[in-house]
Amino acid sequence: MRSVINDLPASKIREVANAGMGRHDVLAFWFGESDEPTPEFVRQAAIDSLNRGETFYAQNLGLPELREALARYTAGLHPAVGPERIGVTSSGVSALMLATQALVGPGDEVVAVVPVWPNLTAQPAILGARVKRVSLRVRDGAWTLDLDALLQSITADTTMLLVNAPNNPTGWTLARSEQQALLDHCRRTGTWIVADEVYERVYFADGATAAPSFLDIAAPEERLVVVHSFSKSFLMTGWRLGWLVAPPELIDAMGKLIEFNTSCAPVFVQRAGLAALAGGDAFVPGLIRRLKQCRDTLIPGLAALPGMSVSNPLGGMYAFFRIDGQSDSLALAKRLVAEHGLGLAPGAAFGDEAEGWLRWCFASHDPARLTRGLARLDQAIRAIGI
């Protein structure tokens, strides 16, 4: 086995979850998904497809009608994008891996804005690239970008910039002016931007239907790949369906790469994706309202606890916080599960930069679950004696 594979760290979220999964008394908020199942109309579309016998291989880049539907969906949120710029993938994480395979090789430099969901930085490492981590900084309990530091770290030697906003785990979002500065800079250095925008709809700014996207400002032929997923906005984590938007020549190359990775996304899953897009206008705004209600239940509740540093995330579905005096997030998360039945993700899972922090996924069909979790955290803080 290659040593880089041998050295891959095991997931620290899993380490905590393994200690509590199967225990009915644990309130689990450790994974990045809602406890609400996929909407019925989406599930029905997959069932109908299977009943029609759609059990065969499909086009590498996805069903033409799904690529067209995704082009229309994108045009509803951003400047128009043709289907020739869209590739359907078997999940967002697969889209990220394909982009990384297409763009970087051994020894290439990748700059990543961190803390971030660990898969983003593991993928280039698996392919032998060097990952330069540029950390967000904490100001008044909120994670913010030091734009100058990021720009300075991206040079003509940087093949790819990886940026995830709205960000998992911190909730940090990119402002339009920051996107523009990054795009201008990467044009000069010849650096590809891989923008993970899977949380673009999970954005709580008044009147906005999506977070600012690089698609709003980049030309079609620019070195930009935007990664998307059906997982978060359509409650489809278990379906493994995503897509990417890229220049047409790169999409052609992606078709070849998809052949060697998964060959295609399953047709019945793509039919479910088509149904999700068709029903999206009726479904997504309600989901985002419910998530906002969850956020507005959890964050003030956390802020009221003693020794707490927490900020109100503008996007994503996570509260990211720290408690004074607690510096070992893995030990604390394990203790919270074992002694208080509260399942959170340790900040250390997202990089050393986030050590001491905890992530709480607030996507729940029932905000009362969050209130019960808050009571457990309150009790734990008192028991630990903070």
Ligand SMILES: Cc1ncc(COP(=O)(O)O)c(C=O)c1O
């Ligand atoms: C930042 C980020 N990107 C991508 C994904 C991948 O989503 P999926 O592989 O379920 O489509 C996730 C999932 O948690 C995520 O948090």
